[in-house]
Amino acid sequence: MEKFAKLFTEIGKLWAKYGGSYLMGIRNTLILALAATAIGCIIGFVCGILNTIPCSKNDSLPKRILLRLVRIVVRVYVEVFRGTPMVLQAVFIYYGLPYFTDNAVNFSSIWLAALVVVSVNTGAYMAESVRGGIISIDPGQTEGAKAIGMTHVQTMLNVILPQALRNIMPQIGNNFIINVKDTSVMFIIGFPDFFAAHRAAVGASYLYFPSATVEMIGYLCMTLLASLLLRWVEKRLDGSSDYELVQGDPLVMTAGTYAHPDRGTPFDERSKEFQAQQASDKKHRERTQQELTHGRTRGER
Amino acid sequence: MAECILQVNHLSKTFGNHQVLRDIDFTVSKGDVTSVIGASGSGKSTLLRCINLLETPTSGEILYHGENVAARGFKAPKYRSHVGMVFQSFNLFNNMTVLENCITGQVKVLRRSREEAREHAMKYLEKVGMAPYINARPRQISGGQKQRVAIARALAMDPEVLLFDEPTSALDPEMVGEVLGVMRSLADDGMTMLVVTHEMAFARDVSNHVVYMNNGVICEEGAPAQLFGSPQKQETRDFLSRFRNN
Numbered sequence: 247m248e249k250f251a252k253l254f255t256e257i258g259k260l261w262a263k264y265g266g267s268y269l270m271g272i273r274n275t276l277i278l279a280l281a282a283t284a285i286g287c288i289i290g291f292v293c294g295i296l297n298t299i300p301c302s303k304n305d306s307l308p309k310r311i312l313l314r315l316v317r318i319v320v321r322v323y324v325e326v327f328r329g330t331p332m333v334l335q336a337v338f339i340y341y342g343l344p345y346f347t348d349n350a351v352n353f354s355s356i357w358l359a360a361l362v363v364v365s366v367n368t369g370a371y372m373a374e375s376v377r378g379g380i381i382s383i384d385p386g387q388t389e390g391a392k393a394i395g396m397t398h399v400q401t402m403l404n405v406i407l408p409q410a411l412r413n414i415m416p417q418i419g420n421n422f423i424i425n426v427k428d429t430s431v432m433f434i435i436g437f438p439d440f441f442a443a444h445r446a447a448v449g450a451s452y453l454y455f456p457s458a459t460v461e462m463i464g465y466l467c468m469t470l471l472a473s474l475l476l477r478w479v480e481k482r483l484d485g486s487s488d489y490e491l492v493q494g495d496p497l498v499m500t501a502g503t504y505a506h507p508d509r510g511t512p513f514d515e516r517s518k519e520f521q522a523q524q525a526s527d528k529k530h531r532e533r534t535q536q537e538l539t540h541g542r543t544r545g546e547r
Numbered sequence: 548m549a550e551c552i553l554q555v556n557h558l559s560k561t562f563g564n565h566q567v568l569r570d571i572d573f574t575v576s577k578g579d580v581t582s583v584i585g586a587s588g589s590g591k592s593t594l595l596r597c598i599n600l601l602e603t604p605t606s607g608e609i610l611y612h613g614e615n616v617a618a619r620g621f622k623a624p625k626y627r628s629h630v631g632m633v634f635q636s637f638n639l640f641n642n643m644t645v646l647e648n649c650i651t652g653q654v655k656v657l658r659r660s661r662e663e664a665r666e667h668a669m670k671y672l673e674k675v676g677m678a679p680y681i682n683a684r685p686r687q688i689s690g691g692q693k694q695r696v697a698i699a700r701a702l703a704m705d706p707e708v709l710l711f712d713e714p715t716s717a718l719d720p721e722m723v724g725e726v727l728g729v730m731r732s733l734a735d736d737g738m739t740m741l742v743v744t745h746e747m748a749f750a751r752d753v754s755n756h757v758v759y760m761n762n763g764v765i766c767e768e769g770a771p772a773q774l775f776g777s778p779q780k781q782e783t784r785d786f787l788s789r790f791r792n793n
Contacts (some may be wrong), residue, residue, distance in 0.1 A: 390637075408642040
């Protein structure tokens with residue numbers, strides 16, 4: 247028990263001194279993980295689409311060669327970045343560029359270097375996830391879209407990818423959580439993330455275990471929060487499980503009519519139909535009023 | 548003689564070393580309702596899919612208003628937008644509502660405005676009796692309803708020909724009726740249709756031309772009265788007798 251008491255007091259001491267740098271680390275970790283996951287997803291989607299462009303014998307020779315080349319490039323990219331540790335990739339890119347160019351080309355900021363490494367890494371994993379997501383969609387969906395004349399890109403953007411995105415949402419979440427934790431290896435190029443804060447703190451205080459406890463709790467909180475958020479997003483993507491029938495009778499205002507807000511309902515005061523009705527009513531009233539005071543303008547006279 | 552829309556000449560299709568279609572010749576003229584009948588595996592569906600270029604024919608040509616669409620380098624999407632297709636498994640877009648299913652093609656392919664596309668879609672959804680369900684998603688409606696939406700989706704593109712690939716085979720008997728009813732009314736409106744079907748009553752009563760396929764070739768074709776009344780070939784008689792018995 248007194249061990250725990252000791253731990254708490256030491257954590258308290260650490261927090262009092264390095265709390266700011268821990269919080270800064272958390273902020274940096276989250277920003278890097280979020281940005282890198284987003285960029286990685288985009289890379290993944292592009293690779294996934296490139297990988298699934300259909301190639302038929304009817305296509306011209308240059309197109310077929312180009313497609314082959316693109317697929318080889320994507321394949322090499324995926325295999326290389328999936329098959330090497332991210333720590334080494336970071337070192338390789340961050341120190342490799344100046345090494346080869348005699349310091350002519352440098353990463354202007356550690357942020358940029360870290361973002362590139364983590365994004366490209368995530369992209370390699372996402373490329374395969376996206377490919378899986380696209381394959382998992384019933385081929386009938388593609389046929390249905392093709393049959394109404396959509397091109398490959400239109401089919402992908404409007405029909406396949408929205409469905410694939412829903413299916414790979416758990417994968418994206420996985421990647422985000424992995425990134426939250428794995429950005430810790432970016433300390434190797436001096437990125438100031440949450441783990442770097444730990445290294446700085448123990449370097450000065452030698453409180454290894456208490457600081458590690460802070461790290462553990464911190465990372466767990468971040469990933470739990472991420473899980474919760476992702477579940478919520480998935481629920482949103484699924485949409486409502488109910489739908490409303492749109493009644494033929496215009497006097498019955500169903501909820502379905504709200505699906506077309508630009509059109510409005512007959513009862514909506516901003517609706518064009520309602521305004522037109524109002525205008526004609528008003529005209530009619532004015533006419534009647536005039537007729538009552540001045541007599542009819544047509545007919546009897 | 549009505550204007551000829553589709554003309555299929557010497558069409559063949561092989562999958563590996565299995566020849567599915569052999570030297571198919573036939574034409575579809577404006578206003579024709581052609582039924583393609585035959586046993587499973589006789590190549591009916593493949594023929595239809597070749598016409599819509601969902602399968603690439605191995606040899607032969609498919610002329611659409613005189614232009615060979617099976618030629619190398621032909622731009623399929625534009626052609627496909629003139630030739631509607633209704634599938635056995637409906638193939639409605641699962642990520643969209645009923646109404647969006649019918650609008651998307653018009654907006655993306657025909658470049659209509661959303662408002663125009665909506666009105667157009669509603670016209671056909673009303674025709675197939677699905678107007679109240681415009682906010683439903685495909686997973687929420689029944690098979691017959693899905694197929695009616697699929698027909699509305701195809702019609703909303705204003706196709707010249709409508710291809711039906713066994714539109715009622717995945718439906719239970721009650722739903723078959725509602726879909727056939729819609730198809731019947733389309734035929735009455737003068738829509739050009741090519742229907743692969745196992746519904747002999749539909750082939751006999753609605754179509755004006757029936758094609759019987761057997762083992763990848765057109766075995767016999769003619770007016771329904773003639774083909775069903777006095778089939779010339781033994782294979783046709785055998786095939787039809789199986790249906791008469793039940």
